[in-house]
Amino acid sequence: MNNSFEPKKPGIKTESAMERQISFVLAHPGMSAWLKTALSDALHRDPISVLNDLEILNLILRNRSEMLIAEKYSSHDPR
CATH class of the missing domain: 1.20.5 (Single alpha-helices involved in coiled-coils or other helix-helix interfaces)
Structure with a gap:
């Protein structure tokens, strides 16, 4: 049994939850091009x-x- 479980910190999302949020914003037609560009650029920084x-x-x-x-x-x- 692995006892190295570390509880999630409040406010910290899992990687899959963050990926879903990012995908949602980038695919949403109502989000601004400015926001999508800033988000895309930030992912590589x-x-x-x-x-x-x-x-x-x-x-x-x-x-x-x-x-x-x-x-x-x-x-x-x-x-």
Whole structure:
């Protein structure tokens, strides 16, 4: 009997689950070409570099998007 069982860490998916998610996004007609390209490119990169780039992209694009949305909706006076 093999006693080397290691429980899965919370939030960590199995490789087959990740492969299904990747395949789903790449095949889905409603997903943007930008997302599909970024995902495809990331698969061949160092995972630490990918995580670093994701953090930077998330910070910059989230802040920019929130600013643009706030500007758009604050300029429309509902009165």
